[in-house]
Amino acid sequence: MRIGVHPNNLHLRLASAWPGAFAGLDPIFVPYSEGRDTAALLESGAIHFGGTGSTPPIEADARGLGVEYVAASAPRPANGAIFVRADSNLNSIADLAGRRISLIDGSFHTYLLARSLEGEGLALADVERVESGTRDSLAELLEGRVDAWVAMSPRLEKAIGHAGLRLIVRCGATIPNRSLFWSLARIGLSAAETAGIASELARIGSEIAADPVRAARLLAENDRGGTGADAWERVVRSRDFSVVPVDAAVLAEQQEEADTLFRHGHFDRAVAIGRPPEAVK
Template identity: 30%
Template sequence: MSIIRRIQNLAVLLTGLLLSAQSMAQGAPAELRVGYQKGTINLTVLKERGLLEQRFKGAAASAATRVTWVEFAAGPQLLEALAVGSIDFGATGDSPPVFAQAAGKNLVYVGYEVPKPDTSAVLVPADSPIKSLEDLKGKKIAMQKGSSAHFLTVQALKRAKLAWSDIQPIYLAPADARAAFERGSVDAWSIWDPYYAAVEESGKVRVLATSRGLSNNNTFYLASSAFAARHGSTLIDVFEELTQAEKYVQNNRVEAVQLLTKAFGLEQKVIERVLARRPLGAVKPINADVLLDQQQVADAFFQLGLIPAAVKVADIVWKPTANDLARR
């Protein structure tokens, strides 16, 4: 065999190996590590019903994708884990990705849920002298830093024509914030469901404002940039399961309430309250309208000096390819 022919054969072999490697990279991952929070309804339904495990179960054990679940107290903690490679995928509210991007974290927006403006609120004790948002001037407001509640507070102050410096933000994780709120260490609490519903159900709070008219309170799904680039079709599969989970919750309310009551360790009436204010909608990749809305969140934090640099949200938005969207 001539040297030229051998070189040609070697080139064909190397090309085949490269294509094979690319195909493997684009296939289902060996493991999918999912971050979730108490209150991420759809992910919790998938976890409790084992639906992702069923979806990714291969014909042989070696072909299956192992699904691992990791719970976090709030979105900022979840995205920190995503950025350092401890998880591959997770869900947060609108603000955590803005803070993560401003800090140079390695992640991308991959999907979103329909807006849920009624599922978060600024609360005060039922007997508080605070009667309006304007009365928050000079007061201590508890919130998770870098969370959707943080942005809700920004917007609430804007409506009241107050500056950020007019209040004392007290940055606490949800459980610690509730404790501080109930013992009177703070004057108000900005929070999301199910924590909002749980304390509301106690009858000891008043709602100063919900997110409605202030923020769309979007839920976003995020992934590491490497995972999104290699496993786009897997993300589309996950979106389909999340959409089916939403339909399950809406169409099987009694069963869903029982499932979530057990999973969250909350009273049934709290879960019923949470689900009553959730609209139905599919989980989809990011579109132009959602991108514009999220850029406004980022701009608001930058203008107040709450993030160190301006960010362009579009720079970290995953765009599925035709191959990602094609059914396998």
């Protein structure tokens, strides 16, 4: 089983270093740079499943790739927020109209921004989305090159305590922000394989929660950004690592996101979210 691992999916990142993880599936962990690459790697057969935020699988379905959802994390209400400079005159989402917003576009950042704007009668078209890519979004915000920043862990925890920043929206007040573990129909995972993946993700999640110090050390050892074990431990302790098989409620959340992004013009046509894996075997 070829399992895709990118730095922002902490569950699979930890699994790739966790003793005995996915042993029953003869795992090969395939590293790659970011969640938005998952669909292309699945399409090429380079990986058999991966884990991302909620938006990349919807992007894949918008391309007609036929997503099969395998499992879902618990909601991650603490893993996203929108910041402005502390000395700016921007006090609410409504003040972002016409402003430059730094984000990873096509990730859950886009959905968080869309839902936040929608609550104020605004749309994605009312702001300028600035792809953060590999740039230093914190520096860009502090230096005034952008007006707001959609941040996520582990940089989120540092941003919350930064004297030069002010938080205006937390993720949990706006979107569920789950991790989704998914494949494509063309990969042909069996019902037994999807059940095994979900079960193993849940088992590893329980072990991570039971030993956050060990999990933090593993994350720090492989951190290219220099985040230390103490900071990673705060991230691990703030997160619910439980995982469940995908059900109708999770698919309904995905459909709501797809419909929202379509309303905002992010997609040029409506996207229909697929059925749970067991319903298509």
